[in-house]
Amino acid sequence: MSPLRRRHPDGEGIAPRRPHAGLLRRERRALLRARAEAVAHIGGLAVELYRRGGFREDLLAERCSIVVGIDARLAEIEELLHVRRNVPRCECGAPLLRGSRFCPNCGRATDADAQSDETIVERAAAGTDA
Numbered sequence: 001m002s003p004l005r006r007r008h009p010d011g012e013g014i015a016p017r018r019p020h021a022g023l024l025r026r027e028r029r030a031l032l033r034a035r036a037e038a039v040a041h042i043g044g045l046a047v048e049l050y051r052r053g054g055f056r057e058d059l060l061a062e063r064c065s066i067v068v069g070i071d072a073r074l075a076e077i078e079e080l081l082h083v084r085r086n087v088p089r090c091e092c093g094a095p096l097l098r099g100s101r102f103c104p105n106c107g108r109a110t111d112a113d114a115q116s117d118e119t120i121v122e123r124a125a126a127g128t129d130a
Helices: 021-052 057-081 111-129
Strands: none
Touching: 021 057
16 A cells, blocks of 8 residues: 555544535535524514513523524635635625736725835835935
8 A cells, every 4th residue: 555545543644624515515505594594583582582571691692602603604614615716805805806906896906006006115215315
């Protein structure tokens, strides 16, 4: 057996495999449905607590923690799904096209444009002092 294919019995030094994209998308759809249902339950719970004249913060916090947990897993899935795309992004989150000077979504100047302006200013300042 090749030394590259040798498996360690304790799994040490082996990177975990990324799940298949189809499985991740399926899990994301299920989590989005569960999140919508959990948010609806929180809303119903808040209305019932209001009707009864008292809020139980512990009960609301428990339900909200479920939604926060779902949101955290959704963020992990999004990161796993978009790991191949190493595209530079604007501060607004929109992908920037190669060679663009401005964001196509919000119109902000890109970082590459700002860096080139800074170097020009530094050169002009250095030339003025000499």
